Amino acid sequence: MSVQIRNLCKTFGSKKVLNNLNITLEDGGIYCLMGPSGMGKTTLLRIIMNLETKDSGEITGIDPDVEISSMFQEDRILPMLSAIANVNMMYEKKRPVKEIKEDLSQILPKKCLRQPVCELSGGMKRRVSLARCMHYQGKMIILDEPFTGLDMATKQEVISYILKNRRNRILLVATHGIEDAALLGAKVIHLEDCQELMDEMKAAIPSAQEMEEKIKREQNDLISSAPKQMLMGAGEMSARTYMMQHMAETNLKLLDGIPESEWERMGSILDGRIQEFERGKLIWNIGDTCTEFAVVLNGMVAAYTESLKQVESLVAKFGPGRCFGEMLPLSNAGSPVKVIAAEDSRILFLSREKLMEKPKTMQEAEMKAKIAWNMVFEISDKLEKVSVKLDTTSENTVREKIVKYLNSLPTEKDGTKTMFSMQKETAQYLRVSPEALSKELNDMERKGLIRKEENKVQILQPEFFALRPEAGIRSIHK
Numbered sequence: 001m002s003v004q005i006r007n008l009c010k011t012f013g014s015k016k017v018l019n020n021l022n023i024t025l026e027d028g029g030i031y032c033l034m035g036p037s038g039m040g041k042t043t044l045l046r047i048i049m050n051l052e053t054k055d056s057g058e059i060t061g062i063d064p065d066v067e068i069s070s071m072f073q074e075d076r077i078l079p080m081l082s083a084i085a086n087v088n089m090m091y092e093k094k095r096p097v098k099e100i101k102e103d104l105s106q107i108l109p110k111k112c113l114r115q116p117v118c119e120l121s122g123g124m125k126r127r128v129s130l131a132r133c134m135h136y137q138g139k140m141i142i143l144d145e146p147f148t149g150l151d152m153a154t155k156q157e158v159i160s161y162i163l164k165n166r167r168n169r170i171l172l173v174a175t176h177g178i179e180d181a182a183l184l185g186a187k188v189i190h191l192e193d194c195q196e197l198m199d200e201m202k203a204a205i206p207s208a209q210e211m212e213e214k215i216k217r218e219q220n221d222l223i224s225s226a227p228k229q230m231l232m233g234a235g236e237m238s239a240r241t242y243m244m245q246h247m248a249e250t251n252l253k254l255l256d257g258i259p260e261s262e263w264e265r266m267g268s269i270l271d272g273r274i275q276e277f278e279r280g281k282l283i284w285n286i287g288d289t290c291t292e293f294a295v296v297l298n299g300m301v302a303a304y305t306e307s308l309k310q311v312e313s314l315v316a317k318f319g320p321g322r323c324f325g326e327m328l329p330l331s332n333a334g335s336p337v338k339v340i341a342a343e344d345s346r347i348l349f350l351s352r353e354k355l356m357e358k359p360k361t362m363q364e365a366e367m368k369a370k371i372a373w374n375m376v377f378e379i380s381d382k383l384e385k386v387s388v389k390l391d392t393t394s395e396n397t398v399r400e401k402i403v404k405y406l407n408s409l410p411t412e413k414d415g416t417k418t419m420f421s422m423q424k425e426t427a428q429y430l431r432v433s434p435e436a437l438s439k440e441l442n443d444m445e446r447k448g449l450i451r452k453e454e455n456k457v458q459i460l461q462p463e464f465f466a467l468r469p470e471a472g473i474r475s476i477h478k
């Protein structure tokens with residue numbers, strides 16, 4: 001039976017937070033609840049969980065007191081107990097420690113499972129809290145910003161853990177991460193679309209300009225983190241994906257210099273076709289052949305790649321005036337990319353063949369000249385960026401991989417870096433044998449480059465570890 005939220009209203013004092021909100025959560029569905037900060041996500045989750053009273057409306061299909069398992073924004077774990085004990089508290093009749101240990105070691109280093117959780121890092125505490133939630137039986141799982149403080153690799157591990165242990169329960173995740181929905185395979189619920197927005201509520205919604213800036217920031221974060229991930233040497237991202245991300249950085253402004261009011265007319269002169277896509281609709285699928293340039297006239301589209309583990313991640317978002325056809329030839333070459341409407345969008349498709357044809361009228365010649373100029377300009381810029389190619393892991397020595405990996409980890413306040421997880425998993429992650437990893441770490445310690453203790457590594461000679469991108473990339477035409 002689905003969970004139905006009908007005409008839900010909530011006011012704090014004079015502040016209207018939810019107004020006639022309607023959402024249906026289908027049995028077994030996965031949902032990401034998104035919305036600007038302060039829009040009422042946590043309030044809605046708390047009302048569903050019966051931790052907050054509603055002013056009016058109704059929620060049917062679930063008994064919040066026994067059927068919901070939740071993870072809050074705060075960890076809510078018992079600090080002096082171990083991760084194992086925290087999880088085992090979910091059971092009236094305790095489960096064998098071995099069983100819990102095995103389960104937890106999917107997302108946490110084995111060594112820390114018996115430590116009091118107050119000694120763990122913030123991200124580790126989040127994972128204990130998540131595991132506790134997943135172990136509770138019920139009909140629905142609610143996670144309020146579960147991925148805060150997790151790096152991309154850990155997030156992917158945690159998401160596989162969630163999906164593996166969900167057992168077809170309804171999953172509702174509040175998040176700000178635009179790529180989380182794709183990683184979870186979730187349907188996105190935009191809180192602002194499910195209710196009647198009062199003027200005061202609209203104030204929480206960012207302006208178009210703020211959104212543009214946010215997207216730019218997120219895009220930049222994604223792009224700047226890409227080489228880092230690659231430098232880890234995990235082989236997870238191909239060189240082609242790397243190139244694509246650099247392409248995304250400069251995605252083609254095919255219509256630059258042509259006023260917006262002219263775009264549609266230009267489309268008709270060049271025999272283009274215009275198609276409308278509702279939010280969430282697939283525009284271009286992985287592997288589709290590319291014979292057209294696709295220019296966003298209105299709305300916003302998002303391009304996703306698929307990693308070797310078939311986890312999708314957002315590569316770029318394109319707003320009006322941007323063209324994504326340039327990325328698609330790469331998909332023919334085997335690099336997976338798909339494009340989805342992130343908002344209701346109108347797309348102008350321009351045939352490559354038509355663009356190449358000799359113009360028949362002056363108007364056509366003028367349009368084509370502008371497009372051709374934009375392409376030349378863009379391509380010359382790109383050639384600069386695509387002039388590097390990633391070495392594949394086979395050419396990297398174990399030490400290079402360790403150095404790159406350590407470089408990619410954040411430095412903690414005490415100057416140490418916490419290794420991804422236990423050595424065995426790190427070895428697997430870096431695609432080297434555990435013996436080779438351990439030998440190399442010992443060697444580096446003997447040479448005074450690092451000091452090891454438990455899961456932590458202290459870098460003693462920072463200059464040796466200074467990020468050297470050229471160690472992982474080489475020029476292909478210089």
Ligand SMILES: Nc1ncnc2c1ncn2[C@@H]1O[C@H](COP(=O)(O)OP(=O)(O)OP(=O)(O)O)[C@@H](O)[C@H]1O
Nearest residue numbers: 012013015017035036037038039040041042043044
């Ligand atoms: N107990 C409360 N008393 C008064 N106002 C509250 C209370 N709880 C929440 N609010 C207000 O309700 C609004 C919605 O808050 P809520 O925490 O639900 O937003 P959110 O979408 O989850 O935000 P974020 O993404 O930042 O976590 C905010 O303006 C907040 O200040």
